[in-house]
Amino acid sequence: MAVVSAFLVSGSPLPMLKPENPAWAGLATGFGRARDALVASKPDVLLVYSTQWIAVLDELWQVRARSVGVHVDENWYEFxxxxxxxxxxxxLAEACVAGCAGVGVSAKPVDYEDFPIDxxxxxxxxxxxPERVPVVIAANNVYHDFATTEKLAAMAAAIADAQGxxxxxxxxxxxxxxYFDRTIDIATDHVRHEADDAANRAFLEALTQGADAARAAVGDYAGAAKADFGMKHLAWVFGATGGFSGAVVHGYGATYGAGAAVVEFRL
Structure with missing residues (x-):
């Protein structure tokens, strides 16, 4: 099978920019554990889907051979x-663009200098x-639902498999x-609502029980916790892996009130 490891991680820059902050240190440590697991799996490519790369007309795929620059986050620039x-x-990225037609999705490649990587x-x-393994990056089209995102991931993984x-x-x-809508002491950052914290923890527990439990829980959870894009990033994991037997939560915490986690899936 092409997929040798799978992860769900926070896209917040806070644990990366301030790993020494006590409230974010657990997530930073979790990223380190996930990094070690990913490197140990010896991938040839990372198949990446980020909720922060927004597309509206087509499914976009990054095909520029090398993207280099310095990004300033629109929210957390002070850090x-x-x-x-x-x-x-x-x-692989170009093959994914071509393969989208087979799953009924219009797609376009992205290849220009200074493209705003999210x-x-x-x-x-x-x-x-850390080893700079090549990546394939797919956009989050806001009009694609959970099932469509799952189909796209399955298609991409199948093409990677065909390429060996x-x-x-x-x-x-x-x-x-x-999120908190006021300035906080970052050292005391926490999930803003107790109900959200409880829902996050219950959902992470469902992930540890495997794909069936996660699929049964995701709809209600996403609605109750106002989860990031309805947890479409989990659809990416479902589609690419075809299912998972369980998961390890390497880190859980808050990023200025919102819930965040670093999860490794057992394949």
């Missing part, structure tokens, strides 16, 4: 800049990919979506 150097698996993708590539490549699946997005 520091985000340099990036991302290498793409062009052959924060979530930069965070995931920086913290999980080992794949690490990386789904980038948050959990509960209620």
């Amino acid at each position: 520091g800049d985000l340099p990036f150097d991302i290498r793409a698996d062009v052959a 924060t979530g993708t930069i965070v995931a590539d920086t913290l999980l990919n 490549k080992r794949v690490a699946v990386v789904a980038v997005g948050g959990l509960s979506g209620a």
